[in-house]
Amino acid sequence: MPLEADVLAAFPAEVQIPAELVADAVAASSAASPRVLVVLDDDPTGTQSVADLPVLTRWDVADFTWAFSHIRENNLKSAVYVLTNTRSLDPAEAAARNEEIVRNALAAAGNTAGAAEGQALRLGFVSRSDSTLRGHYPLEPDVIAATVAAETGEATDGVVIVPAFPDAGRVTIGGVHYMRGTGADAGTLTPVAETEFAKDASFGFANSEMAKYVEEKSKGRFAADSVIVLDLNIIRAGAAAADPVISAKAIADAIESATDSTPIVADIVTENDFRALALGLEEAERRGKKLLYRVGPPFVRGRIGQxxxxxxxxEEAYAGNTPSEAGGLIVVGSHVGVTTRQLKALTEQHSAARIVEIDVEKLLGDSAASYLDETVETVVESLRTGDVIVHTSRLLIKTDDAAESLRIARTVSAAVVAVVNRTLKTFPPRFVIAKGGITSSDVAAHGLEIRHAIVRGPMLPGIVSLWEPVDGPAKGIPYIVFAGNVGDDQSLADVTRKLSNTF
Incomplete structure (x- = not known):
């Protein structure tokens, strides 16, 4: 495993860029025609890097109208997250959902909702996916580009691919995507194709070099040598003069040749790199480039200058609401290694919590209905005296068939949702934490019946998102979206401790 310091030694130092500089550039470009970024988030964990933005779990025209109006009326940064949950869908379903969302967003914008009188509302589209490269790529940006073209006649010149998530240890250097080591391996880098995530049953991959990843996933439609790579020499072009304008021009110049959805991959190691990239993309769009974005969680924060x-x-998590005296509900569905370690740490430290394991084999058996009834009864009674940790059995039932893997995942998720929803309607918990991408998506949209929420901010530095539901039966209950693959072994316990009255 290479050392990060050695890999970075070949590149310039970062350029210091205040968020305000990006925000000012975005505001200037939006002065005549306001722009909102519509973030199609394939699971809800993409919100963990932002704050005070609206999030939707439904995407009717009326939902977008609410979001655009909320942004305008509260003078928020111009972005809205849409929880698509497409990582849990098969390709055809994912494509149909992306198309529907883009059409409805454009329809709402066409009604000038959210813009001042007489001003048209422009939309930019962001396809937010996994920082460890799992998800429907290139399908989703392809569908977004095709739908925008069909609805507006506007062709996409480039798809900017930025999976980096430094807060969670994912960085891209020299066009190669890495995971940072932790513990005894701190300071090292592991190419992401050599991690457990690359072996995902539905979205596995073989290449860590982003240009080759694009070629692999596009089945050769985009050759590796056709991919534009914005390495740190370009992102940090202004380092010698400490001038971000130089970097912005270098980035815009580098993507000048992009046409017909040319893939563009970007090196990112720090927040300043995100901001440099944002200024460069602003300049490219000012010159007339039409871009879509396929990104990890922190990109939007940098892009809007937040x-x-x-x-x-x-205390901030409960601000404006009176917390219930009931216990909190911690729901764990993810099976990646870090989640299992976090669950172990939580159960060992939180001796007052009741642990309820959902047996996946029983969910797939003939007695699933009665088994669910028993589980709900146990959870409700336990919440009356303290926190409850509900987790699926850690034995992951694997299959080589991607469609069957998704079917099993859906069956398990549906059961988890049913437990949460029936518990909510019977005895609302003090808080809800959902661990895992698909788990937290389904718990939000169906278990808690959240339609509109506001992302308040992270529960840990740069990761783990707090949503405040603004309507529905979960209004007033803090909801914590906790990705399966982020944090250290203590992170789940740390977040639970903040919210619990019995830990």
Whole structure:
């Protein structure tokens, strides 16, 4: 495993760029024609890097109208997240959902919702996916580009691919995507194709070099040598003069040749790199380039010029609401290694919590209905005296068939949702934490019946998102979206401790 310091030694130092500089550039470009970024988030964990933005779990025209109006009326940064949950869908379903969302967003914008009188509302589209490269690529940006072209006549010149998530240890250097080591391996880099995530049953891959990843996933439609690579020499072109304008021009110049959805991959190691990239993309779009984005969680924060939000305290999590005296509900569905370790740490430290394991084999058997009834009864009674940790059995039932893997995942998720929803309607918990991407998506949209929410900010530095539901039966209950693959072994316990009254 290479050392990060050695890999970075070949490149310039980062250029210091305040978030305000990006925000000012975005505001200037939006002065005559306001722009909102519509973030199609394939699971809800993409919100963990932003704060004070609206999020939708439904995408009717009326939902977008609410979001655009909320942004305008509250003078928020111009972005809205749409929880698509497409990582849990097969390709045909994912394509149909992306198309429907883009059409409805454009229809709402066409009604000038959210813009001042007489001003048209422009939309930019972001396909937010996994920082470890799992998801429907290139399908989703392809569908977004085709739908925009069909609805507006506007062709996409480039698809900017930025999976980096430094807060969670994912960085891209020299066009190669890495995971940072932790513990004894701190300071090292592991190419992402050599991690457990590359072996995903539905979205596995073989290449860590992003240009080759694009060629692999596009089945050769985009050859590796046709991919534009914005390495750190370009992103940090202004380092010698400490001038971000130089970097912005270098980035815009580098993508000048992009046409017909040319893939563009970007090196990112720090927040300043995100901001440099944002200024470069602003300049490219000012010159007339039409871009879509396929990105990891922090890209949007940098792109809109939002400051990094400090982690929320327990008091801030309940601000404006009176917390219930009931216990909290912690729901764990993810099976990646870090989640299993986090669950182990939580159960060992939180001795007052009741642990309820959902047996996946029983969910797939003939007695699933009665088994669910028993589980709900146990959860409700336990919440009356303290926190409850509900987790699926850690034995992952694997199959080589991607479609069957998704079917099993859906069956398990449906059961988890049913437990949460029936518990909510019977005895609402003090808080809800959902661990895992698909789990947290389904718990939000169906278990808690959240339609509209506001992302308040992170519960840990740069990761783990707090949503405040603004309507529905979960209104007033803090909902914590916790990705399966982020944090250290103590992170789940740390977040639970902030919210619990018995830990």
């Amino acid at each position: 400051e990094i939000r400090a982690q929320l305290s327990g």
